[in-house]
Amino acid sequence: MLKIEGLKKSFHKNQVLKGINLEVNPGEVVGIIGPSGSGKSTLLRCVNLLEKPDAGAFSFGHLNFDMAKVTKKEILAVRRHTAMVFQQFNLFKYKTALENVMEGLVVVQKAAKAEAKERARQCLEKVGLQDRMDYYPSQLSGGQQQRVAIARSMALKPAIILFDEPTSALDPEMIGEVLRVIKAIAKEGHTLIIVSHEMSFIADIASHVIFLEGGYVLEEGSPRDVFTHPQQERTRQFISRISAFGDFSI
Ligand SMILES: Nc1ncnc2c1ncn2[C@@H]1O[C@H](COP(=O)(O)OP(=O)(O)OP(=O)(O)O)[C@@H](O)[C@H]1O
Ligand SMILES: [Mg+2]
Numbered sequence: 001m002l003k004i005e006g007l008k009k010s011f012h013k014n015q016v017l018k019g020i021n022l023e024v025n026p027g028e029v030v031g032i033i034g035p036s037g038s039g040k041s042t043l044l045r046c047v048n049l050l051e052k053p054d055a056g057a058f059s060f061g062h063l064n065f066d067m068a069k070v071t072k073k074e075i076l077a078v079r080r081h082t083a084m085v086f087q088q089f090n091l092f093k094y095k096t097a098l099e100n101v102m103e104g105l106v107v108v109q110k111a112a113k114a115e116a117k118e119r120a121r122q123c124l125e126k127v128g129l130q131d132r133m134d135y136y137p138s139q140l141s142g143g144q145q146q147r148v149a150i151a152r153s154m155a156l157k158p159a160i161i162l163f164d165e166p167t168s169a170l171d172p173e174m175i176g177e178v179l180r181v182i183k184a185i186a187k188e189g190h191t192l193i194i195v196s197h198e199m200s201f202i203a204d205i206a207s208h209v210i211f212l213e214g215g216y217v218l219e220e221g222s223p224r225d226v227f228t229h230p231q232q233e234r235t236r237q238f239i240s241r242i243s244a245f246g247d248f249s250i
Contacts, residue, residue, distance in 0.1 A: 001026045001191065002047070002160060007056035007067065009042055016042050017053075018215030024160065024193060029186045031206030031223070032195045035238065038212045040195040044162050047193065048082050049075045061159070080108075083153035087165045089145045091137045097124060097148045098133040101155050109156065123151035127181045143174030147181055154185065161185070163194040199242050203227050211235050 007020040016039040045051040056067035101120035127147040209226040211219040
Protein backbone atom coordinates (compact mmCIF):
# COMPACT_ATOMS: atom_id res chain seq x y z
CA MET A 1 0.00 0.00 0.00
CA LEU A 2 2.70 2.47 1.08
CA LYS A 3 6.35 1.81 0.39
CA ILE A 4 9.20 4.22 0.92
CA GLU A 5 12.78 3.33 0.09
CA GLY A 6 15.99 5.19 0.86
CA LEU A 7 14.38 8.19 2.52
CA LYS A 8 16.92 10.87 3.41
CA LYS A 9 16.36 14.24 5.03
CA SER A 10 18.81 16.84 6.28
CA PHE A 11 18.29 20.17 7.97
CA HIS A 12 21.33 22.20 6.87
CA LYS A 13 24.29 20.00 7.84
CA ASN A 14 22.30 17.81 10.19
CA GLN A 15 21.30 14.61 8.40
CA VAL A 16 18.33 13.37 10.41
CA LEU A 17 17.16 10.50 8.19
CA LYS A 18 19.99 8.62 6.51
CA GLY A 19 18.17 6.07 4.39
CA ILE A 20 14.89 4.80 5.79
CA ASN A 21 12.79 2.03 4.29
CA LEU A 22 9.18 1.83 5.37
CA GLU A 23 6.45 -0.48 4.20
CA VAL A 24 2.86 -0.29 5.39
CA ASN A 25 0.19 -2.76 4.36
CA PRO A 26 -3.58 -2.18 4.54
CA GLY A 27 -4.97 -2.63 8.05
CA GLU A 28 -1.53 -2.56 9.59
CA VAL A 29 -0.71 -0.49 12.68
CA VAL A 30 2.92 0.59 12.53
CA GLY A 31 4.41 1.87 15.79
CA ILE A 32 7.49 4.09 15.60
CA ILE A 33 9.62 4.38 18.71
CA GLY A 34 13.03 5.86 19.41
CA PRO A 35 14.85 8.42 21.50
CA SER A 36 14.02 12.11 21.38
CA GLY A 37 15.61 13.73 18.35
CA SER A 38 15.93 10.47 16.43
CA GLY A 39 13.73 11.81 13.63
CA LYS A 40 10.34 10.21 14.34
CA SER A 41 8.36 13.40 13.66
CA THR A 42 10.52 14.18 10.65
CA LEU A 43 9.80 10.72 9.25
CA LEU A 44 6.02 11.19 9.67
CA ARG A 45 6.20 14.67 8.16
CA CYS A 46 8.08 13.26 5.17
CA VAL A 47 5.43 10.55 4.70
CA ASN A 48 2.79 13.29 4.54
CA LEU A 49 5.16 15.50 2.51
CA LEU A 50 4.93 18.30 5.06
CA GLU A 51 8.73 18.13 4.73
CA LYS A 52 10.42 17.79 1.39
CA PRO A 53 12.81 14.83 1.50
CA ASP A 54 16.28 14.96 -0.10
CA ALA A 55 15.95 11.45 -1.50
CA GLY A 56 13.60 8.51 -1.47
CA ALA A 57 11.36 6.44 -3.71
CA PHE A 58 7.70 6.80 -2.81
CA SER A 59 5.03 4.34 -3.83
CA PHE A 60 1.45 4.68 -2.63
CA GLY A 61 -1.42 3.04 -4.47
CA HIS A 62 -1.02 4.13 -8.09
CA LEU A 63 1.37 6.93 -7.17
CA ASN A 64 5.08 6.37 -7.74
CA PHE A 65 7.61 9.17 -7.57
CA ASP A 66 11.04 10.34 -6.56
CA MET A 67 10.53 12.23 -3.30
CA ALA A 68 13.35 14.68 -4.06
CA LYS A 69 11.45 15.80 -7.18
CA VAL A 70 7.91 15.65 -5.86
CA THR A 71 5.43 17.90 -7.67
CA LYS A 72 2.60 19.96 -6.15
CA LYS A 73 0.10 17.64 -7.77
CA GLU A 74 1.70 14.59 -6.15
CA ILE A 75 1.80 16.33 -2.77
CA LEU A 76 -1.93 17.07 -3.02
CA ALA A 77 -2.65 13.49 -4.09
CA VAL A 78 -0.79 12.12 -1.05
CA ARG A 79 -2.47 14.60 1.31
CA ARG A 80 -5.90 13.60 -0.01
CA HIS A 81 -5.32 10.07 1.23
CA THR A 82 -3.49 10.71 4.49
CA ALA A 83 -4.42 12.57 7.66
CA MET A 84 -2.24 13.64 10.54
CA VAL A 85 -3.05 13.94 14.23
CA PHE A 86 -0.63 16.23 16.04
CA GLN A 87 0.55 16.40 19.63
CA GLN A 88 -0.94 19.91 19.99
CA PHE A 89 -4.34 19.09 18.39
CA ASN A 90 -4.18 22.07 15.98
CA LEU A 91 -7.89 22.84 16.12
CA PHE A 92 -9.42 26.09 14.87
CA LYS A 93 -9.99 28.17 18.01
CA TYR A 94 -13.05 30.01 16.74
CA LYS A 95 -14.86 26.99 15.39
CA THR A 96 -16.94 24.51 17.38
CA ALA A 97 -16.04 20.83 17.54
CA LEU A 98 -18.60 20.15 14.79
CA GLU A 99 -17.28 22.97 12.58
CA ASN A 100 -13.71 21.79 13.09
CA VAL A 101 -14.61 18.32 11.85
CA MET A 102 -16.68 19.72 8.96
CA GLU A 103 -13.96 22.09 7.76
CA GLY A 104 -11.87 19.63 5.74
CA LEU A 105 -14.96 17.98 4.29
CA VAL A 106 -16.35 21.27 3.00
CA VAL A 107 -13.14 23.08 2.05
CA VAL A 108 -10.92 20.22 0.80
CA GLN A 109 -13.39 17.58 -0.25
CA LYS A 110 -16.07 20.07 -1.43
CA ALA A 111 -18.85 18.12 0.28
CA ALA A 112 -22.29 19.71 0.57
CA LYS A 113 -22.80 21.34 3.98
CA ALA A 114 -25.63 19.05 5.12
CA GLU A 115 -23.69 15.97 4.12
CA ALA A 116 -20.54 17.23 5.86
CA LYS A 117 -22.53 17.98 9.00
CA GLU A 118 -23.96 14.48 9.10
CA ARG A 119 -20.55 12.87 8.59
CA ALA A 120 -18.99 15.15 11.24
CA ARG A 121 -21.72 14.18 13.71
CA GLN A 122 -21.09 10.49 13.10
CA CYS A 123 -17.34 10.90 13.61
CA LEU A 124 -17.78 12.90 16.81
CA GLU A 125 -20.16 10.26 18.10
CA LYS A 126 -17.56 7.62 17.38
CA VAL A 127 -15.04 9.36 19.62
CA GLY A 128 -17.65 9.79 22.37
CA LEU A 129 -18.28 13.52 21.92
CA GLN A 130 -21.94 13.50 20.87
CA ASP A 131 -22.74 15.93 23.71
CA ARG A 132 -19.84 18.30 22.98
CA MET A 133 -20.42 19.07 19.29
CA ASP A 134 -21.22 22.75 19.85
CA TYR A 135 -18.35 23.44 22.23
CA TYR A 136 -15.33 25.53 21.27
CA PRO A 137 -11.82 24.09 21.84
CA SER A 138 -11.28 26.36 24.88
CA GLN A 139 -14.35 24.76 26.49
CA LEU A 140 -12.99 21.24 26.02
CA SER A 141 -10.39 19.28 27.99
CA GLY A 142 -7.13 18.29 26.28
CA GLY A 143 -8.36 14.73 25.85
CA GLN A 144 -11.61 15.96 24.32
CA GLN A 145 -9.76 18.31 21.97
CA GLN A 146 -7.56 15.48 20.82
CA ARG A 147 -10.64 13.33 20.22
CA VAL A 148 -12.06 16.14 18.05
CA ALA A 149 -8.78 16.13 16.11
CA ILE A 150 -9.07 12.36 15.66
CA ALA A 151 -12.70 12.70 14.50
CA ARG A 152 -11.57 15.39 12.05
CA SER A 153 -8.93 13.08 10.59
CA MET A 154 -11.36 10.14 10.30
CA ALA A 155 -14.02 12.29 8.64
CA LEU A 156 -11.85 12.59 5.55
CA LYS A 157 -11.73 8.79 5.19
CA PRO A 158 -7.98 8.74 4.65
CA ALA A 159 -6.18 5.58 3.60
CA ILE A 160 -3.64 6.15 6.38
CA ILE A 161 -3.84 8.14 9.60
CA LEU A 162 -0.54 9.38 11.03
CA PHE A 163 -0.33 10.08 14.76
CA ASP A 164 2.59 12.07 16.16
CA GLU A 165 2.66 11.52 19.93
CA PRO A 166 -1.09 12.02 20.27
CA THR A 167 -1.04 11.81 24.08
CA SER A 168 2.16 13.54 25.09
CA ALA A 169 0.53 16.96 25.62
CA LEU A 170 -2.20 15.47 27.83
CA ASP A 171 -2.61 15.23 31.57
CA PRO A 172 -2.16 11.64 32.72
CA GLU A 173 -5.87 11.11 33.45
CA MET A 174 -6.80 12.00 29.86
CA ILE A 175 -4.30 9.72 28.14
CA GLY A 176 -6.47 6.62 28.56
CA GLU A 177 -9.54 8.03 26.79
CA VAL A 178 -7.49 9.02 23.73
CA LEU A 179 -5.63 5.69 23.60
CA ARG A 180 -8.98 3.85 23.81
CA VAL A 181 -10.31 5.81 20.83
CA ILE A 182 -7.17 5.07 18.77
CA LYS A 183 -7.41 1.41 19.68
CA ALA A 184 -11.05 1.30 18.56
CA ILE A 185 -10.06 2.85 15.21
CA ALA A 186 -7.31 0.28 14.79
CA LYS A 187 -9.76 -2.53 15.54
CA GLU A 188 -12.00 -1.32 12.73
CA GLY A 189 -9.18 -2.13 10.33
CA HIS A 190 -7.86 1.37 9.64
CA THR A 191 -4.23 1.70 8.61
CA LEU A 192 -2.28 3.70 11.17
CA ILE A 193 1.27 4.90 11.75
CA ILE A 194 1.77 5.96 15.35
CA VAL A 195 4.75 7.67 16.95
CA SER A 196 4.46 7.30 20.70
CA HIS A 197 6.42 7.10 23.91
CA GLU A 198 3.60 5.01 25.41
CA MET A 199 5.44 1.72 25.04
CA SER A 200 2.76 -0.48 26.57
CA PHE A 201 0.26 1.03 24.14
CA ILE A 202 2.53 0.43 21.14
CA ALA A 203 3.22 -3.11 22.36
CA ASP A 204 -0.53 -3.68 22.62
CA ILE A 205 -1.78 -2.07 19.42
CA ALA A 206 1.01 -2.27 16.80
CA SER A 207 1.31 -5.08 14.30
CA HIS A 208 4.80 -3.86 13.37
CA VAL A 209 7.26 -1.83 15.43
CA ILE A 210 10.12 0.29 14.13
CA PHE A 211 12.95 1.48 16.36
CA LEU A 212 14.54 4.60 14.93
CA GLU A 213 17.99 5.67 16.05
CA GLY A 214 20.82 7.71 14.54
CA GLY A 215 18.98 8.26 11.27
CA TYR A 216 18.35 4.58 10.59
CA VAL A 217 15.79 1.92 11.38
CA LEU A 218 17.94 0.07 13.89
CA GLU A 219 15.45 -2.67 14.53
CA GLU A 220 11.98 -3.69 13.42
CA GLY A 221 9.54 -6.53 13.74
CA SER A 222 6.52 -7.64 15.74
CA PRO A 223 6.08 -6.02 19.17
CA ARG A 224 7.24 -9.30 20.67
CA ASP A 225 10.43 -9.30 18.55
CA VAL A 226 11.31 -5.70 19.33
CA PHE A 227 10.22 -5.47 22.96
CA THR A 228 11.08 -8.88 24.31
CA HIS A 229 13.77 -10.21 21.94
CA PRO A 230 15.63 -7.18 20.62
CA GLN A 231 18.64 -8.07 18.48
CA GLN A 232 20.51 -4.83 18.99
CA GLU A 233 22.12 -3.78 22.25
CA ARG A 234 20.92 -0.22 21.68
CA THR A 235 17.29 -1.33 21.42
CA ARG A 236 17.72 -3.38 24.57
CA GLN A 237 19.01 -0.32 26.43
CA PHE A 238 16.18 1.87 25.18
CA ILE A 239 13.50 -0.67 26.10
CA SER A 240 14.98 -1.46 29.50
CA ARG A 241 15.27 2.19 30.39
CA ILE A 242 11.60 2.64 29.64
CA SER A 243 10.52 -0.56 31.41
CA ALA A 244 12.44 0.63 34.45
CA PHE A 245 9.80 3.36 34.74
CA GLY A 246 7.10 0.73 34.72
CA ASP A 247 5.64 2.00 31.47
CA PHE A 248 5.81 -1.29 29.70
CA SER A 249 4.05 -4.59 29.86
CA ILE A 250 3.42 -7.23 27.22
N1 LIG B 1 12.39 22.33 10.78
C1 LIG B 1 13.57 21.94 11.30
N2 LIG B 1 14.67 22.68 11.13
C2 LIG B 1 15.88 22.29 11.62
N3 LIG B 1 16.08 21.15 12.29
C3 LIG B 1 15.00 20.37 12.51
C4 LIG B 1 13.70 20.71 12.03
N4 LIG B 1 12.84 19.72 12.38
C5 LIG B 1 13.56 18.82 13.05
N5 LIG B 1 14.87 19.19 13.13
C6 LIG B 1 15.94 18.43 13.77
O1 LIG B 1 15.84 17.08 13.37
C7 LIG B 1 16.13 16.20 14.45
C8 LIG B 1 15.00 15.22 14.62
O2 LIG B 1 13.86 15.92 15.06
P1 LIG B 1 12.45 15.22 15.25
O3 LIG B 1 11.51 16.27 15.71
O4 LIG B 1 12.09 14.50 13.98
O5 LIG B 1 12.76 14.15 16.38
P2 LIG B 1 11.78 13.22 17.21
O6 LIG B 1 12.31 11.85 17.15
O7 LIG B 1 10.38 13.45 16.75
O8 LIG B 1 11.96 13.76 18.70
P3 LIG B 1 10.90 13.86 19.91
O9 LIG B 1 10.76 12.47 20.46
O10 LIG B 1 11.56 14.78 20.88
O11 LIG B 1 9.62 14.41 19.34
C9 LIG B 1 16.42 17.08 15.65
O12 LIG B 1 17.81 17.20 15.79
C10 LIG B 1 15.80 18.40 15.28
O13 LIG B 1 16.48 19.47 15.86
MG1 LIG C 1 8.66 14.24 17.62
